Amino acid sequence: MEWALDFIELTKIFGVKLVDAEDFLELVLRFSFNMIITVWIVRYIYYPITKRKEYLFTYMLFSVIVFFLCQLLSNVKLGLGFALGMFAIFGIIRYRTDPIPIREMTYLFVVIGISAINGLANKKVTYMELVFTNIIIASITYGLEKVWFTKHESRQTVILEKIELIKPENQQKLIEDLRERTGLNIHRTEIGRIDFLRDTARVRVFYYADEGTESSIQEEREQRTED
Known part of the structure; x- marks a missing residue:
């Protein structure tokens, strides 16, 4: 068995x-x-x-691709410049595709960063340092999401027929009206596109939701259309 392993290790294809x-x-x-x-x-x-x-699908594939790209090219003398270049390239995605929410963009950079660290770490970086770095990043992420920021702000876009409520002096009346009609504990609003011909306005409402009640994909698409 050992001779077979030695044979495989010594075998070369095109050098x-x-x-x-x-x-x-x-x-x-x-x-x-x-x-x-x-x-x-x-x-x-x-x-x-x-x-x-x-986004779950995107993050997992990004992690795999970035890791193998960094790991297989780590023998090439690219170093820090290569790692920063990776961030720059993937950062362009934010401006060349549909807008990505801030939280999702942050997680994308976290995934890219962790994969680049694990793929580019050389012999000078001990495994203990590598494990410590990864655990710290993951722990801080967990702390921010689950402990410190327990309230997660969600948003939806609604069509408002009472266009007179968009005036600054009617801000509180607008919030109360939307709370009554939507049943959501809205705490702030943003006025979007106004259609004076139809006497309607797009209003983006913000409220604190429990876990799992973030805006749906359809709502996100409506927001993209508005922007």
């Missing part, structure tokens, strides 16, 4: 080793650890609050 057992094992361990941290943040911190499966 490249078929397998390096030590490097391959390190790759598997790093990837497994990266996925554990990513799943913890995305599935057990982010998803229970927002219930947005489309």
Whole structure:
């Protein structure tokens, strides 16, 4: 059995080793650890609050791609410039695609950052330092979402027929009217597009919701249309 393993390790194809057992094992361990941290943040911190499966899919694939890209290119002398370039490239997505909410964009950078750290860490970084860094990032994320900011602000866009309520002096009347009609404990509003021909206005209402009651995908699409 040992001679077979030695044969495989010594086998080369076009001057490249078929397998390096030590490097391959390190790759598997790093990837497994990266996925554990990513799943913890995305599935057990982010998803229970927002219930947005489309971002769950995006974050997981981003994590896999960024990790392997960084890990397989780590032998090339790219260093910090490469890591910062990764952030710049993926940051462009914010401006070249449909607008992404601030919270979702933050989680995207967290996922990219963790995957880049785990993929680019070299021999000078001990495993204890790597584990500590990942746990600190995940713990702070958990603390912000679950402990410190227990109230999660949700929003919806409604069509208002009583256009006279959009005047600044009628702000409180507007909130009271919307509370009565929607049943939501609205605490602030933003006036969007106003249609004087139809005497209607788009009003974005903000309220504190329990976990899992974030705005639906359809509401988000309406907000994008408004913007």
